[in-house]
Amino acid sequence: MITIDLTDKNVLITGGGSGIGQEIAELFLEAGAGVAVADVAFEKKVEQKSDRHVHLNLDVTNKKDVEHSVKTAADLLGPISILVNSAGISTMDYAVDIKEEDWDRVMEVNAKGTFLVSQAIARQMQERGIEGRIINIASQAGKNGYRCMGNYCSSKHAVIGFTKVMAIELAPQQILVNAICPGIVETSMKHRERIDGAKLRNMTPEEIYQEDCSQVPLGRTALPSDVANVALFLASPLSSYMTGQAINVTGGMTMN
Numbered sequence: 001m002i003t004i005d006l007t008d009k010n011v012l013i014t015g016g017g018s019g020i021g022q023e024i025a026e027l028f029l030e031a032g033a034g035v036a037v038a039d040v041a042f043e044k045k046v047e048q049k050s051d052r053h054v055h056l057n058l059d060v061t062n063k064k065d066v067e068h069s070v071k072t073a074a075d076l077l078g079p080i081s082i083l084v085n086s087a088g089i090s091t092m093d094y095a096v097d098i099k100e101e102d103w104d105r106v107m108e109v110n111a112k113g114t115f116l117v118s119q120a121i122a123r124q125m126q127e128r129g130i131e132g133r134i135i136n137i138a139s140q141a142g143k144n145g146y147r148c149m150g151n152y153c154s155s156k157h158a159v160i161g162f163t164k165v166m167a168i169e170l171a172p173q174q175i176l177v178n179a180i181c182p183g184i185v186e187t188s189m190k191h192r193e194r195i196d197g198a199k200l201r202n203m204t205p206e207e208i209y210q211e212d213c214s215q216v217p218l219g220r221t222a223l224p225s226d227v228a229n230v231a232l233f234l235a236s237p238l239s240s241y242m243t244g245q246a247i248n249v250t251g252g253m254t255m256n
Helices: 019-030 063-077 100-128 150-173 188-201 205-214 224-235
Strands: 010-014 034-039 046-050 053-057 082-085 133-137 176-182 246-249
Touching: 010 019, 010 063, 010 100, 019 034, 019 082, 019 224, 034 063, 046 063, 053 063, 063 100, 082 100, 082 224, 100 133, 100 150, 133 150, 133 224, 150 176, 150 246, 176 224, 188 205, 224 246
Parallel strands: 010 034, 010 082, 034 053, 082 133, 133 176, 176 246
Antiparallel strands: 046 053
């Protein structure tokens, strides 16, 4: 039996206060990693949960905040060898109706946030000679277009593009950079999207849910654990010959 043991690794997970990020944090803790969970929703700037587990209040769109949080995580746990960029937001509207502030905010958090945190962690890895991993939570929306999600789709296309560039540039230092592209995942954000989407399309949230399930060959939407399992694989030695990939976790809904 293969067991993934991360007891010698320290991980920073953005957007780890809920949804996919929270599930990844819990799974990595089970695997023995030191885990710094960063989320803008945390009330305390720094909260030491244990000697191997810390919570950080982090706004991923703020460069100074990012750099300070990366340093704090390393000071409390040790050098960070794995980064999971899971912080993300969405708004819904038809492309012709998207408000400029909604476009900017989604791009800031999803694309700029991934850029800022990845840059800070990659620099630390290079300085310390760490052969690390950067795992970006993108989306199948980074490969396809979906109605009422123009800003979100654009931001996730950007994440996949940036993943590929970093993978090429960091390969000489054996820093592997990959993206995960989840499909329809049952999180609080998805539940809110169904309510918003239903209003825009004159449907009910239940009808949106049934439509979601009908598009998935495996017949169900994903749980956060379905995505967390792939993140754990990418953090492990089992993925040592993979970089620059955008891996679908969609139940077959997206196959490209």
